[in-house]
Amino acid sequence: MFDPKSLLDQFIGGLNQGNPNQQGTGQQSRGPFGQAGGGDLLQQAGSFLGGFGGGAMTGGIAGLLLGSKKGRKIAGSALTYGGMAVAGALAYRAYQNYQAGKQATPTVAAETPLLPPPSDTPFNPTQPADQQSLSRNLLRAMIAAAKADGHIDATEQTNIFTQMDRMALSAEDKAFVMDELRAPLNVDAVASAARTPEEAAEIYTVSLLAIDLDHPAERAYLAQLASKLRLENGLVAHLHATVEGATVPVNQPTA
Template sequence: MFDAKSLLDQFMGGQNQGGPNQQGFGGGRGPFGQSGGGDLLQQAGNMLGGFGGGALTGGLAGLLLGSKGGRKLAGNALTYGGMAVAGALAYRAYQNYKAGKQASPTAAAETPLLPPPANTPFNPVQEADQQSLARNLLRAMIAAAKADGHIDAAEQANIFAQMDKMNVGAEDKVFVMDELRAPLDVDAVARCARTPEEAAELYTVSLLAIDVDNPSERAYLALLAARLRLDDKLVAHLHATVEGAMEPVKQTVA
């Protein structure tokens, strides 16, 4: 059975899979209509993988993001799994925005991330809502990874071949393949948001998967923010929060 929450952890899993608030933090009409894990990193040969596992290279995240591996999560963000870190980042940005604070990566870096309250859009308690949100976050991340056009047919074939070497279930592979093969559709991503909070979280994971120095990816983010109806000040907080939680990857000299 397809487990979106587990697959998201494999993309973004923290180094401490037993870390705080490991429950997930759901698809529908939006914005904002009302209808709507597994430790792959170690199993894949201990290569750097996922966002929390180190660099944004290696594992499923690295296969999708290609050369966008110059950053990694830092601080206590490393103790969260995929759902939790996405929720924590979006929640912090949203709270600072609501409080009228100045968007500051430095301030974000100096304050430990806290999990969002349970039974909020950032942290649903029902399993069905967790799975729905995880599925939408995965779709947003894969769409963002395609925004620069580097995942062509040849790259897709390479990704699928590499996935065959990993401990990924058949239904997980089908989901990733279908999302990679689908035309890039920012409106489809935006329609997943049922609430403003979910919109912020979809933007957060998209930002994690994007190189903000790339013009085509910046354009995608701008269009996504507009489709999600995100206020410019909230977007600034989302960028500041993500930037504050990241640090450059140290390059080793051979």
Template sequence: MFDPKSLLDQVLGAGSSGASGKAGSDDLMRRGRDLLSSQRGGLAVGGLAGLLLGTKTGRKLGKTAVTYGGLALVAGLAYRAYQDYQAGKQGRIEPHRPTDARGTDFRLEAPKGTGFDPAQAPGGEARVATALLSAMIAAAKADGHIDAEEQRRIFGKMDEAGLGADEKAFLMDELRAPLDMDKVVTLARTPEEAAEIYAASRLAIDPDHRAEKAYLDMLAARLDLDPALVDEIEYAVREAELS
């Protein structure tokens, strides 16, 4: 049976120990490592298509960040960014200061019962995890079309990672579908989910190329995110890389 939460863990290489309260199983983490490639300082994270193709190591999530389950990681990044955004509006922190000036205490816990708690989201955790996966795959396609040969190579990587038939079917359906930002935007049912969808999209790609940056800029605008909040999400992602 397709478990979007577990698949999100594998894609992000997350949930390796108990910071999220739900440690990943040995089998889950083995499959995640097979999919992502283990690197010093954390598991490599780049565009989803690049990861499945095995052609791009991308950025790295730090050791602390990968201890959180994938859903908890994204929710925590969005919540942390939102808290810093609110603090900046109230003058309690200096906005736009360098990431390393914020200190070394990197914690990602979205309080239960809030709008950032996936368990409280409309449709539940499985729907949110599916939405985040779809958003990440869409972002990974922002720099160009994935052709039939690349799709065959991706399918081979899925076999190597031991993904089930339902997981492979979901990923391939999403990868084959045309890039549709309207669909991504409608996945956000609340302002908190809008921030989470943007955070997941930013985790999926590193906007070094013009097309990727343009995609993220347009996504933020379509999700109606304040530019200052977008900046805080960027800083939160960078902290996750260094944690």
């Protein structure tokens, strides 16, 4: 059975714990666009995640999707979180800082631990059905963002599908990723999935994690997404600052 929450953990939670020397695969756990900042969680799968031959964690799915894009990884306390919790924690902090009228300045994760959002809120739903629905929407947002620069063409899709066959994924997990990869890029569909302003912030957050902000097409995609999600300029700036503060380059040790 397809488990979106578990698959999201493999996209985000597993990214931070990949070990090149570890064998096997497993789970680990309203206005126009504002400012640019932040970065990717990943670098090329062959280095950050150890490559599939090295038995990387199943976070390698995202490594494949992002290919040779610049890489960043989660730092500090969020290292222990699963995918939905990471997205919720980042978006919740940005929301708090925005509502408090603070300046949108990156705060290093080691200096200010990233705390999980309150339970039973749109940032962190407790009902299983709500968790699965949110996780599915976040997965779709990440895959769409990974396609935003057009680098995942038919040849790259074939390579991704071949590599996924070597991973410990269910048939339903593979089918979901394949269907999303093959679907035309549709920013309206990604944005319309947000049921609340909080979910809109989380969708933007995970999209930001999968984007290379040096690429014009990806910056344009984020601008469209922020507008269609009806995110305030100030909140967008805080989302960028929060992601930037909570991530580090892949060649830098995490706190």
